[in-house]
Amino acid sequence: MTILDKIVARKAIEVAEAKSTISIEDLAKEPLFSRKTVSLSTRLSTVGSSGIVAEHKRKSPSKGIINDQLTVEFVTNGYATAGAAGLSVLTDADFFGGTKEDLHKARVANPDTPILRKDFMIDTYQIYEAKAWGADVILLIAACLSPAQIEELSRKAHEIGLEVLLEIHDEEELQRSPLENVDIIGVNNRNLKNFAENNVNASLALADKIPARIVKISESCISQPETINQLKAVGYKGFLIGETFMKDENPGAKLAEFIAKI
Numbered sequence: 002m003t004i005l006d007k008i009v010a011r012k013a014i015e016v017a018e019a020k021s022t023i024s025i026e027d028l029a030k031e032p033l034f035s036r037k038t039v040s041l042s043t044r045l046s047t048v049g050s051s052g053i054v055a056e057h058k059r060k061s062p063s064k065g066i067i068n069d070q071l072t073v074e075f076v077t078n079g080y081a082t083a084g085a086a087g088l089s090v091l092t093d094a095d096f097f098g099g100t101k102e103d104l105h106k107a108r109v110a111n112p113d114t115p116i117l118r119k120d121f122m123i124d125t126y127q128i129y130e131a132k133a134w135g136a137d138v139i140l141l142i143a144a145c146l147s148p149a150q151i152e153e154l155s156r157k158a159h160e161i162g163l164e165v166l167l168e169i170h171d172e173e174e175l176q177r178s179p180l181e182n183v184d185i186i187g188v189n190n191r192n193l194k195n196f197a198e199n200n201v202n203a204s205l206a207l208a209d210k211i212p213a214r215i216v217k218i219s220e221s222c223i224s225q226p227e228t229i230n231q232l233k234a235v236g237y238k239g240f241l242i243g244e245t246f247m248k249d250e251n252p253g254a255k256l257a258e259f260i261a262k263i
């Protein structure tokens with residue numbers, strides 16, 4: 002069983018528990034549900050955008066604790082002030098130490114910055130949660146979803162006004178994924194099955210395979226500003242980065258230093 006299998010198995014239990022606590026109808030009555038969302042794909046495509054989607058990440062299965070000493074407001078507000086194009090907030094508790102409150106607090110602290118709910122989405126119920134908690138974008142990971150699930154989840158996300166980031170690792174995942182309701186494709190440089198960190202080779206290899214109408218981002222294992230220029234040269238507009246900033250005592254300041262070198 003891979004780590005992804007374990008996370009998804011646990012997620013199914015969590016979602017079943019959540020459904021018995023609050024209904025979709027009640028999620029849709031939450032104050033943030035009716036908020037007008039902010040487009041991450043547009044921000045990433047805007048001239049002058051840093052392209053950095055900076056992640057709030059306390060811990061991870063591959064690295065253990067990264068930084069659990071800071072408030073989510075300090076981290077995300079620091080990122081936004083430093084020039085992040087968007088924020089990514091992990092809401093998975095067991096494997097990443099995130100919470101729904103993290104997303105809600107990040108939204109309140111950063112009303113105008115696009116926020117990705119970073120979690121393992123397997124059920125339309127979670128799409129409603131994402132909207133109710135203040136997200137603008139959801140993540141769909143092709144490695145743990147069938148084409149039918151990608152189609153259903155992405156359609157539902159668009160129906161309720163959320164953008165969709167589809168994460169892939171290879172060409173096979175790209176080819177079998179329905180892209181009609183996908184706004185952004187993210188190539189994850191970390192192999193989620195065995196944690197192999199392959200620099201950004203996966204992103205470089207897939208750059209010209211991704212349809213031009215879809216905004217491309219490169220995810221994970223980015224630690225050097227020079228890498229951003231290498232990725233920009235092959236068409237990437239966004240760069241999802243967590244650990245490089247989170248391991249600093251002031252992630253926002255670390256991002257500002259990073260952006261100054263791009």
Ligand SMILES: O=C(O)c1ccccc1NCC(=O)[C@H](O)[C@H](O)COP(=O)(O)O
Nearest residue numbers: 061062063193220221222241242243244
């Ligand atoms: O980060 C992990 O260990 C991990 C393990 C299993 C599934 C997902 C995982 N990470 C999710 C991510 O995609 C990253 O948090 C994100 O791309 C930022 O990566 P990094 O800059 O390397 O922290």
